[in-house]
Amino acid sequence: MRLLLTGAASLVGAEVLRQLLRRHEIESLQLLMPNDAAVATRLLQRLESQLGPLPQSVSVVNGDLRLARFGLSAAAFEQLGASFDVGIHCAQRETKDHDLEAARQFNLLPIESWIDLLERNPLVRLHQLSTAFTAGTHRGLYTEFDLECGQQFHNAFEQSKYEAEVRLRESRVTDRVTIHRPSHTLGCAATGDAFELSGAYPLIATIAAAAVLPGDARARIDFVPADFVADAMTTLIVTSAAGTFHHALGWHASPTVREVSSLAAKGLGRKHGARLLPRGVASPLRIAGAANPGNLTSPDLAYTTARDLLHQGPVFDTYLAQRALSPLGIAPPAADQWLTTAVRAANAREWKSRRESEPQEPSVVVPIRAAAAALAAEKQFHRVGDVNVAYRDIGSGDPVVFLHGISGAQSWDGVVERIATRRRAIVIETLGLGDTEGDANADYGLAAQAVMVRGLLSALDISTAHIVGNDSGGVIAQFFAVRWPHLVRSLVLSDCDTHGPWPPAHLSRASRQYPRKPLKQFMRALERTDRTTLNHLLGRVEAPTLIVWGGDHGNGSLSWARTLYDAIPGARRLEIIPFAGVACHEERPDLFARALTDFLEETAHQSSGTSARTSRV
Amino acid sequence: MHPKVHASIDDVGAERLAQLPTGLDFSFGLLRAMERSLWGELAVRYVTVEDDAGKLLAFTPVYLGSNLNLNALLPKAIQTGYNAMVSALGTAMATRVAVVGVLISDRGWIPMHPELQDRAGALKLLLKEIDRVAKEHHAQITMLKDIHKDYPAEERALMRAAGYTEGFSLPTIRINTDYRSFDEYLNQQLSKNGRKHARKQFVKAEGTYSLRAFDDFEDMIPHVFGLHRAVFLKAKYQFEELPPAFFVECSRSTTPKTELLICERNDGRIVGSLLIFYNDTEQQNKRIGIAYDIPDSGLIYNLLNYTGIQRAIARGIKRLWLGQSSYTPKTRMGGELDDQYLLLKALDPILKPTLPLQRWWMERYSAANILAGLDKGVSL
Numbered sequence: 001m002r003l004l005l006t007g008a009a010s011l012v013g014a015e016v017l018r019q020l021l022r023r024h025e026i027e028s029l030q031l032l033m034p035n036d037a038a039v040a041t042r043l044l045q046r047l048e049s050q051l052g053p054l055p056q057s058v059s060v061v062n063g064d065l066r067l068a069r070f071g072l073s074a075a076a077f078e079q080l081g082a083s084f085d086v087g088i089h090c091a092q093r094e095t096k097d098h099d100l101e102a103a104r105q106f107n108l109l110p111i112e113s114w115i116d117l118l119e120r121n122p123l124v125r126l127h128q129l130s131t132a133f134t135a136g137t138h139r140g141l142y143t144e145f146d147l148e149c150g151q152q153f154h155n156a157f158e159q160s161k162y163e164a165e166v167r168l169r170e171s172r173v174t175d176r177v178t179i180h181r182p183s184h185t186l187g188c189a190a191t192g193d194a195f196e197l198s199g200a201y202p203l204i205a206t207i208a209a210a211a212v213l214p215g216d217a218r219a220r221i222d223f224v225p226a227d228f229v230a231d232a233m234t235t236l237i238v239t240s241a242a243g244t245f246h247h248a249l250g251w252h253a254s255p256t257v258r259e260v261s262s263l264a265a266k267g268l269g270r271k272h273g274a275r276l277l278p279r280g281v282a283s284p285l286r287i288a289g290a291a292n293p294g295n296l297t298s299p300d301l302a303y304t305t306a307r308d309l310l311h312q313g314p315v316f317d318t319y320l321a322q323r324a325l326s327p328l329g330i331a332p333p334a335a336d337q338w339l340t341t342a343v344r345a346a347n348a349r350e351w352k353s354r355r356e357s358e359p360q361e362p363s364v365v366v367p368i369r370a371a372a373a374a375l376a377a378e379k380q381f382h383r384v385g386d387v388n389v390a391y392r393d394i395g396s397g398d399p400v401v402f403l404h405g406i407s408g409a410q411s412w413d414g415v416v417e418r419i420a421t422r423r424r425a426i427v428i429e430t431l432g433l434g435d436t437e438g439d440a441n442a443d444y445g446l447a448a449q450a451v452m453v454r455g456l457l458s459a460l461d462i463s464t465a466h467i468v469g470n471d472s473g474g475v476i477a478q479f480f481a482v483r484w485p486h487l488v489r490s491l492v493l494s495d496c497d498t499h500g501p502w503p504p505a506h507l508s509r510a511s512r513q514y515p516r517k518p519l520k521q522f523m524r525a526l527e528r529t530d531r532t533t534l535n536h537l538l539g540r541v542e543a544p545t546l547i548v549w550g551g552d553h554g555n556g557s558l559s560w561a562r563t564l565y566d567a568i569p570g571a572r573r574l575e576i577i578p579f580a581g582v583a584c585h586e587e588r589p590d591l592f593a594r595a596l597t598d599f600l601e602e603t604a605h606q607s608s609g610t611s612a613r614t615s616r617v
Numbered sequence: 618m619h620p621k622v623h624a625s626i627d628d629v630g631a632e633r634l635a636q637l638p639t640g641l642d643f644s645f646g647l648l649r650a651m652e653r654s655l656w657g658e659l660a661v662r663y664v665t666v667e668d669d670a671g672k673l674l675a676f677t678p679v680y681l682g683s684n685l686n687l688n689a690l691l692p693k694a695i696q697t698g699y700n701a702m703v704s705a706l707g708t709a710m711a712t713r714v715a716v717v718g719v720l721i722s723d724r725g726w727i728p729m730h731p732e733l734q735d736r737a738g739a740l741k742l743l744l745k746e747i748d749r750v751a752k753e754h755h756a757q758i759t760m761l762k763d764i765h766k767d768y769p770a771e772e773r774a775l776m777r778a779a780g781y782t783e784g785f786s787l788p789t790i791r792i793n794t795d796y797r798s799f800d801e802y803l804n805q806q807l808s809k810n811g812r813k814h815a816r817k818q819f820v821k822a823e824g825t826y827s828l829r830a831f832d833d834f835e836d837m838i839p840h841v842f843g844l845h846r847a848v849f850l851k852a853k854y855q856f857e858e859l860p861p862a863f864f865v866e867c868s869r870s871t872t873p874k875t876e877l878l879i880c881e882r883n884d885g886r887i888v889g890s891l892l893i894f895y896n897d898t899e900q901q902n903k904r905i906g907i908a909y910d911i912p913d914s915g916l917i918y919n920l921l922n923y924t925g926i927q928r929a930i931a932r933g934i935k936r937l938w939l940g941q942s943s944y945t946p947k948t949r950m951g952g953e954l955d956d957q958y959l960l961l962k963a964l965d966p967i968l969k970p971t972l973p974l975q976r977w978w979m980e981r982y983s984a985a986n987i988l989a990g991l992d993k994g995v996s997l
Contacts, residue, residue: 139700140657140684140686140855140858141656141657141858141860143842143846143860143861145842145843145846145861146846146850148850149850150850216707216708216709217707217709218707218708218709219707219708278705278706278707278709279704279705279707280704280705280706280707281706311704311707312703312704312707312708312711315656315657315684317656317860317861317862319838319842319860319861319862319865320839320861323839
């Protein structure tokens with residue numbers, strides 16, 4: 001059996017790796033590690049310090065889970081897909097905060113690449129580490145068959161994990177996916193050892209150390225040791241279970257919140273557990289926050305996590321897990337056999353998430369921050385005919401022109417900060433939608449604005465450029481491309497207004513909401529735009545073209561993307577950005593920038609006549 | 618005679634229980650399945666009245682816990698308010714209930730030995746013992762569940778005299794299946810439109826859906842439980858949540874006999890499932906499971922129910938029970954509604970004043986009112 005494991009350097013992932021290394025069925029094991037070589041090396045060193053030297057059957061693939069194809073090139077991704085039989089996805093962001101964007105980056109986006117991999121490789125299976133708390137605020141029974149049951153979510157972790165399960169269930173590969181849903185996870189049962197104090201450690205730290213907590217003494221709460229979760233997972237991996245969902249926990253072994261509080265306090269050498277107050281009367285406690293030894297979380301987050309999770313929650317049913325695991329003698333230990341040990345062990349390392357002797361990882365966001373500073377570059381103005389054009393000119397290298405629609409020029413910031421590290425980005429503000437100002441006689445029409453772009457590029461002494469346009473900016477880009485095709489090195493169109501209802505509903509709404517004169521003039525010009533001729537002229541565009549569309553754009557607009565793709569002879573690729581709308585470049589700047597960078601690099605190396613046309617959804 | 622409390626149905630024993638008129642609802646297998654699949658804080662006690670020789674004279678299970686959806690039939694505002702209160706102030710505020718009768722019965726009564734002379738005396742003893750058990754478990758309210766209209770009125774009067782407030786519960790649906798053939802049932806039991814509708818279902822299903830019945834269906838449960846769960850989660854009244862363990866125990870039951878009717882699409886996907894209980898005289902179409910993601914979910918519902926009826930007729934069973942919901946399609950199938958009663962007793966003085974209001978609210982669930990609603994297109 002050949003395996004690919006993500007998140008090996010995590011609380012559960014490290015245990016999964018430890019147990020896989022003991023299995024004789026494993027032929028090869030690839031670990032997907034961060035792109036940054038220094039970070040990957042340090043993580044491997046930490047793994048080896050805890051698990052011992054990794055055997056030769058273990059190898060490393062460097063990638064970025066948040067990016068399409070794990071950030072690999074198309075060829076490398078193909079190669080990866082053919083190199084394993086079972087994927088084990090343990091990487092996750094477990095912080096119980098409300099940063100949904102960040103949670104989705106780590107918990108949802110990688111699912112797209114996994115689905116892609118499974119679709120390309122019909123024999124590959126996936127085991128996904130999820131959480132029993134996809135149940136969210138649901139009360140009552142939550143079985144392994146349940147997912148959507150009208151619940152809401154306490155935090156971004158629960159919601160993003162739920163969304164990932166929904167995505168997997170709705171995908172065509174669902175029958176090759178096994179979901180593992182552990183409850184609150186801590187270190188190993190026997191020793192209390194843990195690769196890192198993530199998972200439920202912030203919660204148990206609060207329970208162990210707090211004097212007063214929001215909590216329902218009688219409510220039940222499940223904790224499971226990471227080695228049990230890993231044991232259950234690896235057993236199901238090697239026994240080829242697929243298409244099922246497992247709760248790695250057991251109701252009958254679950255203690256009450258009062259009992260957990262007492263067991264945890266014992267681990268700290270305290271006689272009594274925290275005093276528990278129902279959340280309805282515990283609000284004043286919020287002012288002080290809750291205890292958080294080792295700064296595993298903020299006091300405020302410690303308070304809200306306790307408030308949300310130490311009350312009556314769902315009752316987990318474990319039928320499928322028991323059916324598969326009981327005959328093999330795998331069952332979770334009772335809390336009183338291990339919970340105190342886990343707390344004691346964490347306390348012995350002073351609740352430090354990682355041991356002090358371990359090297360600190362360098363930040364990988366530094367280059368992006370540097371580019372972001374460049375974005376603060378002052379806005380410049382240049383007069384072209386009746387118009388005083390506002391624009392920003394950032395970075396150096398191949399010029400890439402960004403044109404925007406209703407979401408504004410700043411919506412490109414996330415993309416520009418990634419592009420401008422190696423290229424020159426020119427963000428031009430659309431007349432009527434930005435700071436570009438027109439005289440009384442100025443023409444707000446989109447064709448006229450293409451002339452304005454042409455004028456500015458001439459003034460900046462740019463002979464050819466990559467033109468990127470979103471929304472109405474995409475229409476300006478099309479006018480530019482059909483009129484001056486020789487100036488266009490490549491064209492990128494995203495969620496443009498060329499088809500469908502006209503003017504687009506969101507623009508009409510916006511014009512009502514912000515009744516300023518330039519916007520009204522822009523809207524009038526938009527209504528006059530001759531789309532028929534433009535669509536007809538798209539056949540002239542031979543420049544390599546990338547179509548990027550938000551998967552949640554709605555109103556059937558994906559068909560518009562397909563129409564554009566079919567109409568433009570130079571169209572090379574159609575990319576759909578999942579879970580993003582019209583402003584997909586703003587909502588998913590990393591994915592957009594990645595698609596754009598890949599495309600620009602490809603166009604630099606390929607001649608337009610020989611490139612293959614592909615679409616990836 | 619004296620009262621006794623048992624912690625397990627195995628302590629009562631199948632043979633002793635079989636001496637009482639238990640029907641399907643109080644059958645040993647069903648009670649054991651329930652006992653072995655209780656979840657959360659739920660517990661069960663079996664209250665009996667026995668003679669000195671240990672002969673069972675009267676019997677009823679009592680389910681105790683706070684995770685029973687007692688409010689399901691009450692106004693939405695009360696349900697929301699109650700849930701908010703428990704959420705804010707903790708489970709200590711959840712109402713602890715003692716439910717007397719089988720949680721998932723189609724109809725209720727107090728099974729008593731046919732030769733018992735002093736029924737009233739036995740009932741009084743039983744009710745007194747139920748009070749004691751309820752108090753012992755800190756129950757705040759006791760509910761005698763779904764007492765069927767055919768249960769002797771004088772014994773209901775005894776219950777009221779013991780402090781219970783009587784109101785309507787959801788009526789149960791009964792179908793006469795005393796026919797020589799399914800065709801005879803269609804011709805005699807159904808209206809012209811109903812007949813046409815029934816036949817149309819089978820024609821529509823031909824070539825696309827097929828049905829199979831399994832006596833031993835434990836291995837099927839992972840494949841069908843999700844369908845049953847989908848129906849529960851979609852239901853307007855979510856009363857008793859049954860975990861997969863319930864189906865497992867049912868598949869092992871011999872009293873009553875059980876079978877699982879499976880509806881398969883021609884691509885092999887299981888799209889419907891019906892759990893059936895039966896004995897020599899009656900049958901219950903107990904729990905249905907439907908794949909709602911396909912457009913034919915209505916057709917599958919009808920197919921399963923009609924096939925269940927077909928099988929009852931083929932077995933020579935005279936009466937089939939269809940549960941306490943989905944009155945519109947089930948009356949179209951020839952179902953008739955029987956009134957049932959809930960008898961409530963508040964052990965917590967705070968809850969006592971609410972009982973007359975509950976009784977008033979529950980008037981809407983009489984068979985007459987529900988049938989009138991059906992005529993106006995209002996279905997429950």
